[in-house]
Amino acid sequence: MTPFRIPFCFFLFFVTVASGCGGQREADGKIVDAPVKDYIRAIPGEDEDVPEEIIHRGEVLVAYTNCYECHRRDSRAKGPAFADIAKRYPRRQVYIDLLARKIISGGTGSWGYPVMLPHPQVSFEDAQAMATYVLSTDKH
Template sequence: MIKAAYRSAVCAYFLMFLLPVVISMAACKEEKKEKRAPRKQVDYIKKIEGPSDSIPASIAQRGEVLVAYADCYECHKKTARFIGPAFEDIAKRYPVNDGYIKLLGLRIINGGSGAWGNVVMRPHPNLTQEDAETMAKFILSLKKE
């Protein structure tokens, strides 16, 4: 008999005090969801304008092989952003010319950060400048006109 009275008291306490609190908390969550502004899509590519040259298919294929044998695919994908930017996004940003090919080759060798946010690219000091530039040519060959 005491247990039944105790259960009744607990149920009454729940209905009188806790249930309104739970309902109001749920209502607040719904209000917050409605008040949120849609998140802006930030364009992180920041395209650099300039004339572009063409890259011969044989050089692009050689660069693709070098990329496959290096550790590039641990952080990059061809079409989707992963840890680092997608190769296609890199191709969208930079014009295809000798200056940017040399710059990207140096970035592949020395590593760096800041160009694509806070992600740090590891250095690849065992690559030659020629191989790094060939890899950069492959990446820039993915540019879609």
């Protein structure tokens, strides 16, 4: 073997043993899946009523931006699904404003490692409409 392959093989062996081969062993030796962490961490609170035209306007604005490059309505992509964002945040003005600022400024850390790029060309009013639509996806 070449000197390069020996360390790489040892590395693969170490990673396989250290990771437990993709599962955890119970006392009887069966391999079970590791528990899945809930990444949504819902914030308690009631939704506020929002006019339907704001939700529709936000949906149109989202469709004309690059949001769907990283987000999907009902499934994770590079970023969280809009439905998961709606499950985390109640549809209240304080969270609409928070998400509007994140749309404009960008952000990281709320959903793990993905980085949301800033969208400085979006006005605060448009970003509020977009955030309102996103927070309405699981209710609309």
